[in-house]
Amino acid sequence: MIVTNSCASRYCSFWSSPELERNEMSEFRLSTNVPAAGLSSEVQDAMAQLANLAERRAELLCPVRLYQDLIAVLFRRATGPAWRGFVASNATARLSAGQPLLRGESVEWDSDSFRARWFAVCDVLTRHREAGELGRLAEAVRSGVIDPVKAVHLMIRDAPRTVPEYFECRGFEARLAASVLRFCAMPSLAALVSGFALDAPRLGWSKGFCLVCGSWPLLAESRGLEQFRWLRCGLCGAGWQVDRIFCPFCETRDHRLLHDLFVESEESKCRVSVCDGCRGFVRGISTLSPITTPGLLVAELETLHLELIAQEDGYQNVTSLSSSP
């Protein structure tokens, strides 16, 4: 099915900040607050992609600026957490049993640096959104009402679906708090995943959820000239190859239930794959090589309109934390 109208401008309100008016768009430049020195080539590439995205799609200026600041903060000093209690030889058995590698395991986080990252993320988001709830989230960590390390333990060791209750019990909007938590955890988890050598196409993992952390996929890559399909996790950055005709949520491979929606003129780059079996959907993007972890945030932004297109056609976002495996 072809969708000819992009509704991209409609989601800008979620990200916009009052001071960012449309007449600023012509003045857009890569933020001068971002020091190129000290940023990895992956981060610099992501920054360039963001700048290019804003030039091509002016309606994305607000979220592009937010993501510029966010990526600069998150990946400036990514530190991998120390790893305990996981025996590498368990990996094959875990995967063949359908169990994510980190489920039930404890990752030792550096509490001080994790809290510092929490404050930094809240600060970035506050500059681009209303300060109220984000200010409360920062204060809650200072006062000990929220322990972000405990929350991330819940998300990784138990399951992402346990996280909303942790925040709601303490009087916070679970979705926003979980987003902050996700951003804080992402660089460290990505560093951890990079040591797992998961690029092998055949790991015996045929599930729709992440083989490392158990999250639903953020998007699907159609990778390389062969356009092999890889699902990518938006929390830890892991990727795993799946069949081209496959719904990650209900795991059907029935081609009669699966099809793609796309905006005319960008069908070779971005699509959203929808399932008439479970009404779920997953965004898709073509890429020659694996998307880097900072690049996943860019791809998330670039394909956001596809989510609205799918929802307008009656498909549901089933990737919320509360519905995670």
Ligand SMILES: [Zn+2]
């Ligand atoms: Zn993951």
Ligand SMILES: [Zn+2]
């Ligand atoms: Zn399905």
